[in-house]
Amino acid sequence: MPLQSKPLPAETADALYQATGLRARAVPMCTVHPGESSKDTCAVEAESEADVIAVLAYARERGLTVLPYGSGRHLAYGPPAEVPDIALTLRPMNRVTSFSPGDLVVSAEPGITLAELAAVLSEKGLMLPYDPPAPADATLGGLLSAGLSGPRRALYGSLRDLAISLRVALADGRVIRTGAKVVKNVAGYDMTKLFIGACGTLGVVTEITLKLRPLPMHRETVLVRGSAASLAELRSRIAQSTLVPSRLEMVWGADSGTDFVLAVDCDEPKRSAKAQTDAIRAMSRDLGLAMDVVEGEDADAWWVDLAQRLAERRVCIRLQGPPTSLLAAMPRAVEAASALAEPAESVTISAGGLTGVARVAFHPARAIFDRPAPLGALADLAAGASLDMVVERAPAEVRAKHQPTLAPAALALMQRLKQTFDPDHRLSPGRFWGGM
Amino acid sequence: MRDVHIDRLVEIVGERRCLWRPHQVKAYACDGYTAEEGLPRAVVFPETTEEVSRICRYLYENDIPYLPRGAGTGLSGGATPTGGEVVISLARMNKLLAVDFDNLRAVVQPGLVNLTLTRRVSHADCYYAPDPSSQSVCTIGGNFAENAGGSHCLKYGVTTNHVVAAKVVLPDGDVIDVGAPFGDAPGYDLLGLLVGSEGTLGIATEITVRILKKPQALRTALAYFDRVADASDTVTDIIGAGIIPAAIEMMDQLAMQAVDKSNYHVGYPTDIEAVLLIEVDGLAAGVDELMARVVEICRRHRVREVRVAQSDAERALWWSSRKMAFGAMGRISPDYIVQDGVIPRTRLTEVLQKIDEVSRRYGLKIANVFHAGDGNLHPLILYDSRVPGEAERAVRAGSEVLRACVDAGGSITGEHGVGIEKIGEMAYMFSEDEIHAQRAVKSCFDPKGIVNAGKLIPLPGRCVEVKRAREIIEENWQILNSFPDQAAVQARGAFVQQPGREASTSAQG
Structure with missing residues (x-):
């Protein structure tokens, strides 16, 4: 038309x-x-x-x-x-539509926020082990469409591992259910995955069914302070051990100076958590690093604060690759981001030592908007370290200059999928890569 | 028949890696689901992505149907060349290409055997988590195609949770990279669609998987229950207490009798209804406490006896007893069909009652082996194909069992796949619109519809036809029984098993 x-x-x-x-x-x-x-x-x-x-x-x-x-x-x-x-x-649309605590499964409408959902789940001693760096009023549907994940991915997987079934209203008026409300199912194609991270370009998700986990019986986070190089060594020792970190991030903020903080979270029962803390303490001592421990609500608060700092910045860049390369690149990422930020103190960085996903967040300096490649310094750094860079959040004029490139055959396939599910390009016009 | 197309395939892979004489290709007429067969036009054994790509491009351009195959241990007929396809065997692409222990990733070729991967990384205390019972023979490529599960899925997930990236040859021969070894790839989740697509959307030729560090410690317990309901409530309460065990397996009395007659004799009491095999893992400091809580929960539910394994040998015996359960059926019945339904676990007692009712109604014994933690049921329907009509009854009983699973809000298959075996049951589970959407996805990848066609997703009209055919059979099966050909058609789903062969091919589940 x-x-x-x-x-x-x-x-x-x-x-x-x-x-x-x-x-x-x-x-x-x-x-x-x-x-x-x-x-x-x-x-x-x-x-x-x-x-x-x-x-x-x-x-x-x-x-x-x-x-x-x-x-x-x-x-x-x-x-x-x-x-x-x-x-x-x-x-x-923010209701919980079905909840079977014994099956560790919940279904909710997409308008629900994580906090609203958590309130219902925690009454039964359960949680959705999902901690994306997002504002408190972000909805489950929005997070699913953006395909975001957080540090807990290290142990529990991303949303694509947690979502098992959807209801989706398609552009042509049909409503389909994908998957099944059981934790194991291989009947037909895994269509649920198609709509995760699709930015609402293939259909409108109207119900999301998720796998749950019991709330940890004990919460304990270890915070080790030191240079990036020594923390990278500590990360390797932890990764090579039989310890069970639920989150492991190397974090930098303006108050860190030249140091980083390696935060290692533990969701294991108390006795195991204490043993894990002792093991990390011994490794830290060996490397000459200072260590703090936060427990219970204080541990939760520490992680919520990190997520909020990342979520509240106007620019958020995701760098991803092997954790060893990723952590090694972080001092240069601090430098590069500080040069692009206004104020420079807004830079917050969190690099996943097991997930291989880092987020570099800051408020952009006005001066970078007009450059041909506003985030060029970070893009160069990523290319040099063989990391992939994705602009998760940025003002439109900045973002437009840093589009990821897709191989022609893969792009053609994605365009055929878009054409199949939304032939008139009615849904979320232009939100997807390649202008889909 | 050797023809110009065979000549072209030989040009790509050489004479020795292209079989086409009937006696050579006969071994590829079916997979672990033996009720239907089809002679492949040829079987080719590529060794590189480049060769797979050239083969696919040639076949696709010439409209020649083809399908990929791993070890052929699939239980639903996904690798059966029902349409006389060219079979592309990935068996020779069995290399471990790279392992990054520091970052916990491995890159493998599709023909690498599941357990071989675990063995090759075990010197660094690593393992590959998905562990289907056939893991000593099945391949990672086959696991990728079927989204294979195993006994430790509740805590550690299935194949799709462990495959992070792949190089994939699309039906027309184009090669794409999907997924990302770390983080998320931009664009639609093509990898997510490909895992579990049963070889209908493309062929993975390089697969990047997560490898995990072995748990520091584990404890395994065996618990005998007089009543199934108590065993079931125990599982619910363990999870309700905030404990996610590495595995919880259940077997009923009939299954216990079968495995106790096999090489793995545990000596289960003959008057209990259910046995639970429970494993917890984690840090050494905590596992004893966890196991003590599990034992206490068992006691609260009138367990008759609960034992914690005192040695690796004891633990291994208990696990072998469970993992060989399918094969052991040969000890108590000439033939059996294995089903793979999934239910919300909290509805176990109710669904088991329904299965019992089906068993009585059809006059067939049904043994139950069950991944109790995640609700994946494997009812084994025992029959004797020499008794006229029994194979047909067994198929219909199996179908009713699956219907009961779907009615309880579950699925027709948790890990064995749809293949050809359960393609009729897809219509129980999905609406015509939902099947249409899946067919549309298939068309995006394979517009000609010639790559492993007729598997997984029913063709247009087929589900309706199958539903109708099923109704007609249900109304008239006594009459149809008298026609041997019809009986053979209905026996679709019958897994013909020779007594005593359990050790060879049937280590599934």
């Missing part, structure tokens, strides 16, 4: 209300996603899967584009290329 025939957002809002009974209104796009265009879009809230289906049906009928989102916290991770005709938030 030609662009000029598109109705104004206010007209869409009226007509959408007439057609579906859903409250819709015209709002500037920047209220949905700060920093975006001030052009209007038609914002509408879905309270149920039926609402989602109704909005998709309306969009199909009128040839309109739809941007599904939760709190808008991860739109920067693949920002929409154009202002969508309809911005559909699923934030009101």
Whole structure:
């Protein structure tokens, strides 16, 4: 449908209300996603899967584009290329739809936040072992669509390991279920994976089923301070031991000076955790490193604080590769990021010593926006250390200059998948790599 | 028949690595699921990604159907050339290409045997976690295709949780890299789709997997229960107490009788309903305490006897007894069908009752072997193919068991795959829209629909047909019984097993 025939957002809002009974209104796009265009879009809230289906049906009928989102916290991770005709938030869909503690399985709507979900789970002594660096109001659906993971991936895997079943409303009006609500299942293709990290470009997820774990009986985190080189040596000794870290990150913040902190978390029962702490203490002493221990709520608070610092910066770069190379590159990453940041103290870095995933977060200096490659210093560093770099979050003008490249055959396959599930390019236009 | 296409394949791999004479290719007529066979047009043995790519490109351009094959231990017919396909055997691509112990990754060729990988890294106290019972023969490439599981899935996950990247030859011969050895690759999760796709979307020729450090310590217990319900409640309470055991396996009395007649005699009491094999692992400082709590929970649920293994030999015997359970069925029954249903574990007692009811109704014994931690049931339906009608009854009983699993909110297969065996049951589990979406994915990878066609995803209309055919058979099976050919068709799913052959090929589950 030609662009000029598109109705104004206010007209869409009226007509959408007439057609579906859903409250819709015209709002500037920047209220949905700060920093975006001030052009209007038609914002509408879905309270149920039926609402989602109704909005998709309306969009199909009128040839309109739809941007599904939760709190808008991860739109920067693949920002929409154009202002969508309809911005559909699923934030009101925040119910737990089924919960079977004995089976370690929960199903929830995508608008739920991790904190809302955790409240329900912890009553039964369970948790979702998932700690992405995200703001508190980020929704499960948004995190799933962005495909983000956090330090706990070291022991528990990423969201693609935890999500076992989805309900998805497709662009053509059909609703499919992927996988099954059991922890082991190989019937058919593993379609759940297709929608994780797809930025809402293949369908609108309306229910997510996840595997759970018992809440740890004891919490204990070891913090070792030292130079990157000595901590890298400590990391190797831990990785080569039979210890069971649940998170292992080498962290740098403005208060660290030239030192880093190696944080090693433990979810094992108390007696084991104490033994693990003793083992790390012995290794640290051997390397001449100073060590602190935080326990219980203090340990949790330490990790929450790290996640928040990473989540709150306007730029977040992911570097990934073998942990040994990754940790070795971190002193140079501090240097490179500090030169791009304003203020320089905003730089926060956390490098996974087992996951091989590092995040370099900072507030960008205004001066870098106009450069042909604003993040060039980090990109060069990554290339030199054979690490992959992904821009997780950045202002659109910075991000646009650092698109990952995909091999032609893989890109062609992804484009065929997009064409199959959303032939009219109605969903999340332009959010995906290669403008999908 | 040697024809121009065989000549072209020989040009790529040489005479010695291309079989085409009927007596040579006969061994590739089926995999571990023996009820259906098809003679392959040829079997080729590439040794490099480049050769696989050239073979695929040639076959695809010439519209010649083909399928990949590993060790052929699959239990659902995924590697059976039902359409006279060219079989691409990855058996010669069996190298361990690289191991990075510091970063805990290994890169392997698809033909490397699962247990060989563990053996090759064990000097550094590492292992590869997914452990299907066939691990001494099955290949990592086959595990990749089937998303293989094993006994330690509850805590350590299945193949898809351990494969992080792969080089894949697409149906048309293009080679792509999917996944990322660390972190996440940009773009759609093609790797996630490929794992478990049963060779219908492409052929992995280099697979990067996570390797793990062996646990510092483990403790294994055997617990005898008078009642299945008590055993089941024990499992629930162990997990409810915040303990995720490395494994919890359950066997019922009939399965115990079979394994006690095999080479792995444990001496199970003959009047108990269920035995649990429970393993906890972790740091040495904590495992005894964990095991003590497990034992206490068993006692709370009226366990008759609970023993903790006192030696590696004892532990090994208990595990062998469990892992050889399928093969041991040959000791008590001439034939059996193994099913692979999954249920929410909390509904175990109820589903076992349904299975018992099916067993009575069909007049067939059903033994139950069960990955109790993750709800993966392996009911073994015992029958005698020499008794007219019994094979058909067994197939229908198996189908009813799967239906009971799906009705309880579960799945028709937890680790054996759909293949050809369960393709009819896909329609129990998925709606037509859901199957349509999966077919659409298949078309994106394989627009010609010639790569391992007819496996995993029912072809258009097929699921409806199968449903109807099943209804017709259900209504008329007594009549159909009198036609031997029809009986053979219905016996799809019958795993024909010679008594006493358990040690050779049937170490599955």
